[in-house]
Amino acid sequence: MRLNTRSISLEVKPSHEDKLVRLLVDLRGGRSVGREGEPGHYPDILARLPTCHFLSICMVESSDYDPLLVIEANFDGPEGPFWAQLQAVLGEALREALRCCKRPLDDTAELYDLVTAHRSRRDPAPFLERHVMRPKAFFHGNRGLPRERILAEKALAEAVEQRLHDGGGAWNGKSSEDVRLALRSQLMPRFEWLGQKPAARIPLGESLLDWAKLAAVLFLVLHLALVPGAILAALLGNTALGVLLALVAVPVWLFFTRYRRPAGDVGTSSSNTLLSLARTNAFKIIGALAVLFLLSWPVSASVNLVAKDMAWPEAWQASARQLAWGIVWLVAVLVPAALIWMRYLERHDSSQDGPVTDPVALRQMREMEDWIPQNHMVSVVSLRPQIPRRAMSYIGTPLIHLALRAAVRDGYLGSMRTIHCAQWAFVNNGSRLLFLSNYDLSWESYFDDFIEKAHEGVTAVWCGSVGFPPVTMIIEDGAAHGRAFKNWARHSMSPTRFWVSAYPTLTVDQIERNNRIANGLCAASLPPAAARQWADDL
Amino acid sequence: MTRTGAPILRNRTGKLKQWVMNRVRAALPGLFAAFRRLWPIAKIGSVHVVTLHDDVREVLLTDKAFKVPYAKKLVVLMEGHEAFIGMQDTDAYRSQLGRLESLARPEDMDWLADATEQRAEAIVAASGGRLEVVDTLFRTVTFDILEDYFGVTKPEIGDMRIWSTRMFEYQFLGSDESLYEEIEWMAPALLRHIEDIIEKRRASGDFSQKDLLGRALALQQQGEKGWDDLFIRTMLSALVIGGPPQPPMVLPQALEQLLRRPDALASAQKAAREPDEALTFGHIFEALRFDPISPILPREATCDCVIAQGTKRSHKVAKGDKVLAAIQSAMSDPRRIPSPGSFIPTRQPHEYLHFGLGLHECFGRHINRAMFPAICAPLLRRKNLRRAKRPAGKLAYEGFFPASLTVVFDKD
Numbered sequence: 001m002r003l004n005t006r007s008i009s010l011e012v013k014p015s016h017e018d019k020l021v022r023l024l025v026d027l028r029g030g031r032s033v034g035r036e037g038e039p040g041h042y043p044d045i046l047a048r049l050p051t052c053h054f055l056s057i058c059m060v061e062s063s064d065y066d067p068l069l070v071i072e073a074n075f076d077g078p079e080g081p082f083w084a085q086l087q088a089v090l091g092e093a094l095r096e097a098l099r100c101c102k103r104p105l106d107d108t109a110e111l112y113d114l115v116t117a118h119r120s121r122r123d124p125a126p127f128l129e130r131h132v133m134r135p136k137a138f139f140h141g142n143r144g145l146p147r148e149r150i151l152a153e154k155a156l157a158e159a160v161e162q163r164l165h166d167g168g169g170a171w172n173g174k175s176s177e178d179v180r181l182a183l184r185s186q187l188m189p190r191f192e193w194l195g196q197k198p199a200a201r202i203p204l205g206e207s208l209l210d211w212a213k214l215a216a217v218l219f220l221v222l223h224l225a226l227v228p229g230a231i232l233a234a235l236l237g238n239t240a241l242g243v244l245l246a247l248v249a250v251p252v253w254l255f256f257t258r259y260r261r262p263a264g265d266v267g268t269s270s271s272n273t274l275l276s277l278a279r280t281n282a283f284k285i286i287g288a289l290a291v292l293f294l295l296s297w298p299v300s301a302s303v304n305l306v307a308k309d310m311a312w313p314e315a316w317q318a319s320a321r322q323l324a325w326g327i328v329w330l331v332a333v334l335v336p337a338a339l340i341w342m343r344y345l346e347r348h349d350s351s352q353d354g355p356v357t358d359p360v361a362l363r364q365m366r367e368m369e370d371w372i373p374q375n376h377m378v379s380v381v382s383l384r385p386q387i388p389r390r391a392m393s394y395i396g397t398p399l400i401h402l403a404l405r406a407a408v409r410d411g412y413l414g415s416m417r418t419i420h421c422a423q424w425a426f427v428n429n430g431s432r433l434l435f436l437s438n439y440d441l442s443w444e445s446y447f448d449d450f451i452e453k454a455h456e457g458v459t460a461v462w463c464g465s466v467g468f469p470p471v472t473m474i475i476e477d478g479a480a481h482g483r484a485f486k487n488w489a490r491h492s493m494s495p496t497r498f499w500v501s502a503y504p505t506l507t508v509d510q511i512e513r514n515n516r517i518a519n520g521l522c523a524a525s526l527p528p529a530a531a532r533q534w535a536d537d538l
Numbered sequence: 539m540t541r542t543g544a545p546i547l548r549n550r551t552g553k554l555k556q557w558v559m560n561r562v563r564a565a566l567p568g569l570f571a572a573f574r575r576l577w578p579i580a581k582i583g584s585v586h587v588v589t590l591h592d593d594v595r596e597v598l599l600t601d602k603a604f605k606v607p608y609a610k611k612l613v614v615l616m617e618g619h620e621a622f623i624g625m626q627d628t629d630a631y632r633s634q635l636g637r638l639e640s641l642a643r644p645e646d647m648d649w650l651a652d653a654t655e656q657r658a659e660a661i662v663a664a665s666g667g668r669l670e671v672v673d674t675l676f677r678t679v680t681f682d683i684l685e686d687y688f689g690v691t692k693p694e695i696g697d698m699r700i701w702s703t704r705m706f707e708y709q710f711l712g713s714d715e716s717l718y719e720e721i722e723w724m725a726p727a728l729l730r731h732i733e734d735i736i737e738k739r740r741a742s743g744d745f746s747q748k749d750l751l752g753r754a755l756a757l758q759q760q761g762e763k764g765w766d767d768l769f770i771r772t773m774l775s776a777l778v779i780g781g782p783p784q785p786p787m788v789l790p791q792a793l794e795q796l797l798r799r800p801d802a803l804a805s806a807q808k809a810a811r812e813p814d815e816a817l818t819f820g821h822i823f824e825a826l827r828f829d830p831i832s833p834i835l836p837r838e839a840t841c842d843c844v845i846a847q848g849t850k851r852s853h854k855v856a857k858g859d860k861v862l863a864a865i866q867s868a869m870s871d872p873r874r875i876p877s878p879g880s881f882i883p884t885r886q887p888h889e890y891l892h893f894g895l896g897l898h899e900c901f902g903r904h905i906n907r908a909m910f911p912a913i914c915a916p917l918l919r920r921k922n923l924r925r926a927k928r929p930a931g932k933l934a935y936e937g938f939f940p941a942s943l944t945v946v947f948d949k950d
Contacts, residue, residue, distance in 0.1 A: 048886055051876070080873040084591070088888035111848030121599040121896070125874075126592055126849065 001076040001146045003053065005138040007436060008131045009427040012059060012067040016100035020059050020069065023100070024497035027057070027093055042500045048089045049500075051076040053147050054421050054438040055086075057097070057498040058378045061361065065428065069101055070378055071128070072436045074421040076146045079132065087125040094124050104131075135423035136394075137401030137461070141411040141508035142420065144201025145515060150503055153514040156191050160517060163187070164538060176535035177526060184521050191521075198522050201515075202409060210406040217402055221395065222330075223296050229329025230300065230322040241325060249332040256336040259343040262472040268480040273456055274473040289331075293323050341388055342474055349384070352467030353484055355491035364495035370442050373507050374420065376499045377443060379435045379492040380427065381465040389464040392474070393433065397424055397461060410512075414454040417508050418446060424461060433465060440507040447486050455479035467491075513537050546673065546699050547936040548707070550716065560935060566833050570867035579845055579853040585860045586845070586853070587834070591875065593846050594868035594891065597837055597861055601627055601897040604837035604861055611709050612776075615725045619768065621776040626840075627897050637764055638773055638901065641750045646687070647908040651815070654683050654912035662916040667949045668926060671793060671917065672940050677786035679913050684782045684905075689739070689751025690774055693731045698778070701728050703939070706783035710832075711938050728778065732771045750774070781902050788831045788892075789913060790940035794933040795825035797925055797945075802881045809883075810911075810918035818911040818918065820883035823890055828881075830892055833866035865891040920947035 012020055046052065053074040060068040075082045087094060099116045103109055108130045114122045142150065160183055164171060171179055188194050233241060260275070261267070278285065300319035304310050310318060369375050383393055401424075404413075411417045422437040439446045450458050459478030463471040467488055469481035479485045503511070520526065520534035551559070573580055573589045580587040588597050597604050609624035622638065625631040657679045662669060669675060681699050685691060692698050701724045708721045735751065745756040751774060758765040796803040806821035838860055845853045845861075855861060868891055870878040875889050893900035900906070917923065923945060925931030930944035 050884075050886070077876060078872070081876040084874040084888065085886060088886060108848070114848050121596075123592060123595055123599075 001051070003074060003076055003140055003143070003146070003421075004079060004082075005074050005135055005140070005421055005423045006079065006132050007073070007135065007423060007425050007434065008069075008071040008128055009133065009425070009434060010069045010098070010101040010104075010131060011428075012069050012100055013102050014066050017059070017061070017067050020067070020097060020100040021497065023093060023096055024057055024059065027090070028498050045089050045500055046502055049075070049082070049085050051082060051085075051147060052500065053150075053502050054376070055500040056376055056378065056436065056438075056496055058494055058496050060378055060380045060434075060494040061358075062380065062492075062494075064382060065432070066102070068380065068427065069097060070380075070434065070436070072378070072423070074140075074438070076148075079129070083125040083129055083132075084123075087123055087128075094128075095120065098124055098127065133425045133427070135401075135425040136397040137404070138421070138423040139404055139408075139413065139419055140421055141417060142511045142515075143409065143411065145511065147502050150506070150511055150514070152191070152193065153511075153518040154503060154506060156187065156194075156521070157514040157517050159187055159190065160521075160538065175528070176531035177528060179538075180520060180526060180531055180534060187521065194518075194521050196522065198519050207406075207409075210402070214399075214402040214406045217399060219292065219295055221399075222292050223299065225330050225334060226292070226296060226323060226326030228334065229326035232329065233322040233325035234318075238321075245328065245332060249336075252333055252336050252340065255340050256343075259340060259347070260473060262470070262477055263347050267472070268477050273476045289327055293327060296323050296326075338388070339473060342392075343472075345384075345386055345389065346463075346471050346473075349470065350467070351470050351484070352488060352491070353469075355467060355487055357487075357491045361493075361495060362490065365443075365490075365493060368495060368497075368499075372501070372504045373440055374501055374504055375439055375441070375443055375446070376496045377435075377437050377439070377446075378494055378496055379489060380432050380494075381435075381462065381467070381492045382432050383426075383430075384464050384466055390430075393426070393464045394430070400457065400461060411508055413457070416449040416453045417512075418449060420508055433462070438501065440509075444486075447489060448482075451479055451482045451485060455485075458485075546677070546697075546703055547939045547941055548704070548717070549936055550714075551937045556935060556937070559937070563829070563833075566866060567828070567870060570833075570864055570870065573864075574867060574871060578851050581853070584856070584858070585862060586855055587862045587864060588845060589864045589867040589871075590846075590851075591868040591871035591873060593851075594863045594865060595895060596845060597863045598835065598891070598895040598898075600843075603840055603843040604863075605840050606898050607836050607838045607860070608709060611713065614721065615705055615709060615779060616772050616775060617726065617729060619772050621772055623776060623780060623898065623901070631897075633764065634769075634773070635901070637769070641753050642904070644904075647904055650683065650687060650905060651908040651912040653686070654679055654909045655915060657682055658913045659916040662920065667920075668944065668946045669917070670930070670942055670944045672786055672790045672942050675917065676789045676913060677782075680782050680785040680909070683909065684777075687749055687905075688774055688777055688781075689735070689749030690732060690778055691735060693727070696724075696727060696731075698728075699782075700724075702778050703783045705779045707937075707939070709779060728775055729771060732774050732778075733767070736767055736770060750777075777902075781905070784831060784902070785906070785909060785913065787938075787940060788826055789822070789910065790933055790943050791829045791831070792822045792825040792910075793914070793917075793945070794940075794943060795828045796821065799825075799881055802883070803923070805883065806914075807918045807923065810915040813915060813919075815911050815915075817883060818915055819907060820885070822910050822914060823892065824881055824883045824885060826892055827866075827869045827885075827890065830866050830869070834862040834864050835894055837861040837863060865894075917945070917947075922948040 045055075049055065053076070054072070055074070056070075056072040058070045058072075060070055073082065073086070095115060098112070101112075103112050108127060111122075111127045111130065114120060115124050115127045145153075163183055163186060174182070184194060232244070236244065297316070297319055300323055301312070301315040304315040304318050304322075305312065308315075308318075383390065411419075413419060418440040420438040420440070422435070422439070425434045425436075426432065427434045437446075455478065456475040459468075459471055459480070460475045462468050463474055463478055469478055469484040469488060471478040506514075516534065516537050520531075520537075526534060570589055573587065578588075578590045579593060580589070588594050605626055606624060609620070612621050612624040613619075620630070620634075622631055622634040625634070658675060661675050661678065665674070677699060681702070685698065690698070693701075704717065704720050704724055705728070708717055713721075736755070739745075739751060739755055744752060745759060746752040747756065751770070754765055754770045754773075758767075758770070796806055802821065802825065806818060806825075809817035809821060839855045839857055841857050843855050845855060869875060869889065872878050875885075876882075893903040893906075924947070926944035926946045930942070931946075933943040934941045
């Protein structure tokens with residue numbers, strides 16, 4: 001069953017801010033069975049939301065905009081039943097929360113009135129559904145594991161641990177395979193599913209679809225990028241085109257060389273990453289351009305055939321020439337020119353080096369963190385207004401998502417594996433970027449991981465945000481300014497007042513370990529090397 | 539057949555008509571699926587058929603705009619007096635319901651479950667491995683137990699099962715002339731019988747708390763306001779008409795659905811043997827989702843109003859129009875019900891609408907919750923439970939009522 005990640009963002013009436021906070025605090029206080037202040041333990045909610053992995057309801061506050069009510073949900077299976085379940089669990093609290101929100105100005109206003117009217121009995125789920133946002137990018141650390149399976153494998157891992165503990169010295173001297181077989185036969189009566197072959201976490205069809213989506217979007221973007229060069233090639237002869245290219249490319253590269261380095265003292269150890277990446281992946285880039293050429297060829301030939309009334313051989317020949325020039329112009333002019341434009345913006349960007357975080361909000365955030373191995377964060381940042389910035393955000397974020405979806409199968413982002421479910425979505429008509437994350441360990445270590453192991457990706461996603469630390473060449477510096485990045489991120493965050501985790505004691509790594517133990521026990525037999533590897537997890 | 543020799547169910551449906559009714563009943567899930575997709579709120583003349591889960595909930599919850607259409611017939615059954623099941627949300631309604639609810643106590647449910655299970659076990663044990671369940675088990679146990687619980691003993695002349703079932707049919711299902719002729723004498727007979735019981739109980743001074751009548755008379759004796767004979771009679775009559783005929787309708791349908799699904803039957807039997815009462819009930823309730831007691835709940839518009847207002851399917855309803863809330867469709871709507879085609883006995887309570895919703899949610903829901911698993915468990919615990927050979931092993935209907943279903947099982 002596919003894990004879905006969704007969020008809802010609604011503007012709150014400033015006059016109802018306190019009421020909404022009280023509502024969320026009551027929701028938590030009245031239901032949590034953990035220690036005082038401890039989030040995440042809500043057995044009644046979890047029992048009635050049987051597909052939910054993580055659920056959070058927050059009020060995001062900032063002096064720059066009216067507060068936002070943000071509902072985040074990560075759940076298995078279809079959406080409709082989930083929102084109905086949420087409505088059944090939270091019921092009137094949900095309606096009351098909506099009453100604290102501004103009346104929408106779009107075509108959901110009438111529904112809002114009906115749901116929030118005095119003594120209304122109209123279900124809030126249909127209204128919420130109309131405001132559900134699909135994230136522009138999301139990431140799942142334990143992809144392909146439904147909640148039911150995570151909990152079943154947790155119970156199995158605990159039972160294995162108990163057996164090993166109870167057995168004491170009896171296990172000594174036994175081979176890994178003997179231990180595995182003994183445990184399997186002992187636990188089979190309780191865990192009948194051990195007799196079945198575990199379902200593939202990411203079915204082949206889904207993997208192929210991920211790659212196909214990425215390839216299709218990349219092809220579309222790059223193919224469009226070939227168009228300017230191809231049009232020039234259609235209008236000019238080779239000599240004229242060569243002269244024009246030299247006249248344009250030389251100054252562009254001179255500018256690029258001059259401006260590509262970090263300005264002033266913003267450089268960090270991450271500087272020069274983009275060009276290094278380009279150099280080390282030169283063969284891959286050449287291969288990709290060759291593939292692009294081959295895929296674009298029939299498209300371009302068809303256009304020539306129809307638009308210029310050419311015969312097929314002539315159309316193939318003409319389009320090959322146009323595409324070749326299109327690629328040359330892309331590499332020699334368009335890419336460096338776009339980077340110069342970005343560098344111009346980056347050099348003129350303002351960054352907020354000393355953002356002031358509301359001390360009360362900071363205290364509340366800290367009070368709610370680190371009760372359990374998992375934590376939650378919500379952050380909203382405003383986007384910079386320039387066209388290339390917005391284009392980077394609107395196109396780049398989904399591209400990053402597709403790339404992550406296709407390439408990251410084991411939960412590792414770089415070398416970090418601490419994220420359960422994270423998502424990026426655009427709110428307030430695309431003017432702000434919402435980030436929600438359910439992660440392991442403390443906020444400090446989470447961000448240290450970001451800074452040390454994945455700062456390029458983080459910088460790429462947030463470089464278009466107001467106040468972000470100075471960036472060079474889209475992915476360099478930025479988040480590598482560790483302290484400044486952390487201050488900026490904290491400043492953009494709000495306390496998570498209501499947060500539910502279906503497996504609050506498990507880290508991403510533990511879930512993977514439990515999965516390996518379970519998969520190993522499902523096998524009727526394992527070769528000695530595989531059995532030894534399996535036993536390493538015990 | 540009853541001890542008076544008369545059949546409990548009217549045998550007035552011709553074979554062809556019955557065949558057509560059975561086919562329509564079987565085709566309903568497909569029809570509703572088509573309606574949900576193509577015409578979610580269908581208007582046929584002045585009748586509106588509402589099929590989406592959200593809209594059905596809206597209709598049932600908006601009782602001010604969509605009232606229950608039971609009042610007219612209730613007046614006939616109650617000799618002109620109102621009963622809560624036909625009333626709008628008024629002070630009188632709240633008062634009636636409040637008084638009635640104060641009689642039925644949570645602790646009664648344990649007694650009801652125990653008594654029901656003992657009675658059912660005795661019948662199943664005595665059956666010798668072959669049992670016609672509709673009448674012999676479900677109807678007998680339900681009437682025996684509920685008559686005791688309500689404090690309404692059997693009449694000396696006539697049969698409570700016939701009276702109750704006929705009046706239930708008249709009230710909720712149909713009203714042809716021959717049925718009306720029967721109702722004309724049965725309704726007063728039931729009321730006189732209850733009045734007689736009240737008189738006798740009062741005369742005997744038996745105000746014991748074991749049944750509802752005793753509790754009501756005790757309150758009357760204490761001078762509590764609102765506990766006059768007329769109220770007690772009307773309420774007991776409403777309970778007798780609305781309550782006992784239902785389990786012999788729904789439980790055969792649930793069993794039929796379980797018999798069609800060997801895995802679900804095995805799982806229900808396991809739950810009954812453990813015994814896991816909640817899970818046994820879950821199996822029965824889930825089975826009923828595929829064939830509920832009523833696929834629709836009728837309502838009548840009290841004003842010009844709009845269903846699904848604020849959505850693209852916004853639909854106007856004129857005052858006086860009939861609105862049919864298709865609860866069977868709502869409970870299979872994939873927009874709100876996860877995997878509606880699968881048998882999942884652990885579904886969330888909000889996914890079921892068997893007892894209705896809102897103002898007129900079934901008064902007997904707690905009683906049914908206690909009795910359903912208790913009646914079925916003794917049968918489900920039997921080994922190798924299966925249908926008898928056809929035709930006895932097939933659920934047969936008389937009109938809307940299940941008439942017979944015979945099962946066999948291994949003797950202990």
